[in-house]
Amino acid sequence: MGNVVQLNIYLGAFRTGGQHLFAMARANEAMLNDQGIFLVQKNIFNTAFSEATKSAEQGHDRAEIQDKLFAALAQGQDAKTLLYFDPLLSGNITRPIGAGLIFPRIKNFSRLLANVMDHDKIRLAMSVREPSAFLTSCYGQALINAHVVPFEEYVNDVKFDAIRWSNCIDRLTAPFFDDSTQTYGVKPIIWRIEDYPYIWRQALGAITGVENPQDLVGSSAPNNAGLSLYGSHLMYKYLQKHAPKARGDFKKVREAFLEKYPNDASKPDDPFWNADQIKEMQYAYDDDWYFIERMENVQALRRQIVS
Template identity: 25%
Template structure:
């Protein structure tokens, strides 16, 4: 097991994680042939058998696997030299079940990363993580809340937390300070379509990256302005979010929902670019750019 390397793709949520996971699944034969094991979220979404349960990070499995975390690691690697885990829920949830948007992104994430690194030691751990402009990130999170059935306004959901107050730098700095990951690879969600080969080059190998065929369609398109208005209507016959999404799909006819003012979006972009510059200067962090 000492020759095994582990890569954790930990999100963030709403940064094309599902598209990356489906691309990996589409190219599974190629990845397996290269001696790499990929485990996506479906491997960690069984109640009582999440990634945290498996590696005994603040939780205990009802029936612990004989041999503990090292045996689990061996099972997941399946005899291959590199294990890639993609599970955006590992660092924490994006939305509390009934609460507002979190002021601090993934507050328990750095501690969980540190625990995982200890459980898999001496195998080195690489972290892969995407960030996104806070304004569109919060709007996408809000759309997810509506899709779950909660009927809440954007104003109540953001809880007086403007996008300019959301800091990716603060989170990444805390991840770095734990000194748990050998390397941390970061990219902008907005750059994802242009840098997929770069991402797969580091996640897999440069040779395999050149042969990876991206998943052909965008997975989650969010909600349109008309769909959000329909969901929030006081009409007893108002549609559910999935119904509204199907009836008012994002496109030329129905523009994407945008609940923040132009000024709020401008300030969000400024904070975002400042965060990215500071993230790129952190030790052990590689910011991927087109």
């Protein structure tokens, strides 16, 4: 194994362009590999990270844990940077909000990571999205993954006026705060999905550390629109009347609704949001992003508007 110096992780959020980012990483894998940047498979990461956290709990030497973790993730490749994509690290798509918090358990992962690795060898990245669009898209994704509940139940305990990505980021970075220096050992790279089509090369360059992000090849076209809330509502009603019986029936229903009701602004208005509530969430999100850009524990990527 080469001298691995860093583990870079994209940990979500769900429905914020992560599949596209991963697809672009795969499309440029040869270029990344030439610079010692290698993608890590999910099963390899899960096994190696689980072993590392158990070793930490047993009080084993931290440096040895880290070396063993890097060796397991590198799989013999001459890597200087290991790159891992997994939105599941943020939380569960069937419960993205709890007690008014986006991904209430996100701190659990960062605490485990902070315990097994030197903080200067970690780079984290996360993308965010306007809450009403985020929740409706998450609901559609949960529904097509057979979490069949009505939308009202899905958002039953969501305090819409209290949803703040900045709070989520604070909880993510808390385990990396050094009391002695009053600084953060890890400052995650954050961007908005609304800006992403214009800055995807910048985002992928930031999370990979590739030397020449302007040379990354690909398109900003989304590769997974998801299911609209309107389509989700109709699919839920359909499933109540036509419960899948044979193996594969649910898959056929899912594919039919995804094709007919993709998440598209040209489709009919969503049935459960009133315009005032959406506006309130959008204003709160704009205010939250203004705050995030100025947080000392993040690296915010911005779309440059040329006038």
